[in-house]
Amino acid sequence: MPISAIGRTERALGNRDAGYTLVEALTTLVIVGLMASAVVILAPGPDRTTGRFAEGMAARIAAASEESIIVNRPVGLFLTDEGYGFARLEATGWRQSAPTSPLAFRPWPEGVAPSVVSAGAEDAALDEGLVARFDTMGGATPTRILLSGDGVRWIVEIDGQGRAHVERAR
DSSP: OOOOTTSOOHHHHHHHTTSOOHHHHHHHHHHHHHHHHHHHHHSOOHHHHHHHHHHHHHHHHHHHHHHHHHTTSOEEEEEOSSEEEEEEEETTEEEEOOTTSTTSOEEOOTTEEEEEEEEOGGGGGSOTTEEEEEOTTSOBOOEEEEEEETTEEEEEEEOTTSOEEEEEOO
16 A cells, blocks of 8 residues: 555545535534524514505605695595505595505505504695695695504604605604
C-alpha cells in the first residue's frame, strides 16, 4: 500500500470525505436559524394586518379627495357594518363607485370593527350614510375613524383639506 508524503494513505483520505464536519453542521444550523427568524419578523401579525388596512384606506381617501377635484363632483365616504366605499354626487343623487373602480366598496378584514370617533361641525350637512364629504375645491369634512381589531386600534383621520393620516391609537 503506497503512503503519501504526509503519512496518509489514499484509503484514509477517501474515508475522510464520507461525512460532515462539526463546522459544516453548525454553519447549516446558523443559516436555517437566520432564515426562520427572518420569516417570523416579516410575517404579518394582527397589528400589521389592521395597520396595513388602515394605510390602504387612507390612500383610497386621498384618491377620493383628488377625484372630487378632477371630475368636479363631490365624493362621499360611507361606512357600513360590512365595509366602506365611496360615492359620487350626480344629478340624480349619490351613486356608488363602480365595482372595478379603485374607490369601489371594500369589506372590513375579519375581526376589524370600525367606528366614527368624531366628525366636523358639518355633520348636519352630510347625507344619510356618509361620514365624510370631499368637495370640488379640495375641502373635506374633518373625520376620525377608529379601526379596532385583534387587540390593536388604528385611527384614520381626514383633515379639512382632504388629506388622510394614520396613527396607532394609544
